[in-house]
Amino acid sequence: MKQIQALMIQGTSSDAGKSLLCTGLCRILKEDGHNVAPFKSQNMALNSYITSDGGEIGRAQGVQAEACGLEATVDMNPILLKPKAEMTSEVIVHGKHFADLEAFTYRNEYVPRVLPKVQESIDRLAAQFDVLIVEGAGSPAEINLKDRDIANMRIADMLDCPVLLVADIERGGVFASLVGTLELLDPHERARVKGFLINKFRGRKELLDSGLEWLEQRTGIPVLGVIPHFDHGIDPEDSLALESLRLKARDRTDADLDIAVIKLPRISNFTDVAPLQEEPGVNVRFVSSARSLGKPDLILLPGSKNTVEDLLWLRHTGLADEILSRRKASVVGICGGFQMLGEVLHDPEGVESVHAQVPGLGLLPLETTFLAEKKTIRNSGRLLAKAFSEHEVEGYEIHLGRTYRKSGEPFLQFQSGEYDGAVSTDGRVVGTYLHGLFQNRAFTRDYLNHLRVKKGLAPLLGAVETESQRREKSYAALAAHLRKHVDLERIYEIIGGAHVLD
Template sequence: MTQLRALMIQGTSSDAGKSLLCTGLCRIFQEDGVRVAPFKSQNMALNSYITRDGGEIGRAQGVQAEACGVEATVDMNPILLKPKAEMSSEVIVHGKHFADLDAYSYRNEYVPLMIPKIQESIDRLAQQYDLLVVEGAGSPAEINLKDRDIANMRIADMLDCPVLLVADIERGGVFASLVGTLELLEPHERARVKGFLINKFRGRKELLDSGLQWLEERTGIPVLGVIPHFDHGIDPEDSLALETLRLKARDRADADLDIAVIKLPRISNFTDVAPLQEEPGVNVRFVSSARALGKPDLILLPGSKNTVDDLLWLQQTGLAEAILARQAAVVGICGGFQMLGDVLHDPDGVESVHPQVAGLGLLPLETTFLAEKKTVRNRGRLLAASFQEHEVEGYEIHLGRTERRAGSAFLQFESGEEDGAVSADGRVFGTYLHGLFQNRAFTRDFLNSLRVQKGFAPLTGEIETESERREKSYAALAAHLRRHVDVERMYRIIGGTACLGLSER
């Protein structure tokens, strides 16, 4: 086995494109025959991924593992922070709940305890892989946070690896952000920065060349690539990426179906929405007020990190009343599913200070919140005849136990356990299964049923599977990066191809 090598991607800001670039680099190295895996020591995200053994990690590392062609493990993201309330988060360590902590306590009391956990993960990954593509978090130059930063330069020191610094040119001030970040680093940290990547470029590169020349002369660090903006179709991760999804949801003149997604204040696993945006003839809108709801064909209540507080928000904003007055179909996923029931019980204060809250009453359900979280991948068969008994798969992440008092379950898992509920007319249903709409054949048939109800003809033609779509996206992203990034120089920065067990390129 060769010695473990690593290449770290850090950014001048959040949402500079670190996750996506790491995904593309993972696929490049995988295509080149490298035993490669992703790594992010500490992630903060509400969009998570469930490993095969039921561990919870950041979705970006799950996606990156897919790009590497390997099974995701909790060691690829040993610490996950999931914002839960104002200034507090659920802390997940090696895939399992550790504690709910406020930011001050975590930073000052618990961060030192996390460093051995990170090292344990690195040591285990070193037994299986020759290269880690390491993603930083935010910026490495946050002066007020640096003494407790366990996601950037401290990790580069632990791995003794080079760093590539990424800047988002769409934000403006790209040269100032790169030079300013360097100026705020310690000398030994600056020495680790071996290249720049300028991301999300639009326009003619020759207009940028004089600035690139100045940057290289000013810093002595090469620009390894100017990467044009790319519509990649790969799952986003954080709240800034959610804004990108919202902007992507634009009115389509040719749309025959209008879908309103309720933009809950504490929305989580929002990538459940993405497959709907990719369907032809569908307009998807994110809605946060009763006035904006309009008259959609489908209302989607997504997952929530705090179902009770988001349900109270629905009631306070008038959205609950507007949803109940709808003529649209209604779908709830996870927290949204819990909201569709008659009542939510929280006797132990797991989610809020409210021991009992009335739900929307659209399905005959009662939910009781439990301290122990359920995290599992699952597959099963839809039960309602109107859904043509599709086979579907996805994952569950939830604290509640929901009991259906009457009516039909939505699906039955392979274990025999039933999940969800569906109304007698099939117009309202809910499920704990995230990723439901990534089952593309079901999604097309479900949307076609709404079309037929409106008097439109159903869409026909071959439907690409989710795995086929994702593989095409990874390959296209890798090809895009190969065109615009000096991959050969990147290999030399890592230590050459021979250090990775490859013949010289």
């Protein structure tokens, strides 16, 4: 097998910034003319990405592939774990459903079985690319899990690659987390760590310099960058990023429109919300209690990894009744949220829960039946609602249920001729299986203008950037940010020598 050059980014914790730094490094190497690809052996995330051939991988690797100028493949993330119940996850191998497994069973019985799949992916990537930017998971120093950890140092050993260790200074205790992580590594693992990156810094760096000097003297490992906090606009993946999305969604007193996103306990593909937060004059709130719903202009029911259980949660919390009482508010349901809007949800095979049948919210005339076979596909089509009929939209589907519309109009027609979604007779309630709907920026602006006009407000005018234009600007800005704050010459040397990569 061809030996591939690689650099692995590991973290002292989840949400330390591994995904974002890998994305930025992928873009930098692409800009510098290298044949580079991303890789993460095992991912745990509910925010997934659909490859062009219908495979399901972690969203971070899809984003990193875009930063490399590549179409993502399932080899870039051969194992994806999607939590669906207490201590149970769906295990996806090479983009397809493998099994629903309890954590202990997966760790003790199945990790040895899936590790060869990881090696297969490495071999295929090595045949196509010259450099891999490899992302770790969580922390490499989880003592109780290390013997079956297939996302950190074991992968570094398989690739025989150096490691950069990143820590989030915003959490506090950055020096303790870096030194403590090193102390818990085995000697050969510690020898792989060639540099530190300190992420999400705010303030004056000179106040940090004495600590950096101490860290380098204590460990003998250089600090290769102190990276200031950066509002990058790139899709997050980790569920911990929901907190940063919530903080980003502070109430805006100047907002024309108020959007309430129902923060379901098992919320998935939450990046569907992000484009709304970037629109001018819009306040987006995450709502998890009946008393905080308020009087929004739009209620958004997002995707769910367990629609039935999240629907029962809506009823238990009183949010279901509150949503039904807001008769002036528009309502949009995406994927699981779409299923909840119907009259009834059937689960005869216990695919999602122990409940064979659960009543829906009754806002759309449809019924959903859950089947074991998952649908994962990129899709595009034309909207059918009169107000938006000129819009072509694209996105992706990830769902188990099959929905039957009993009456009324569909929301859109895919290029295949298949219809999707439903619209209430008054146009107030919309449901669709299409994730990424609001990433169709021209549609999003028109839809929000429709809500403005409904309130007696003037619509916003002017051109709207496309999603691809926004993404390219974000990747370029992130790369420029890292070039300014990271010692790239040292990083190139660590990978294999500056421009030896050529």
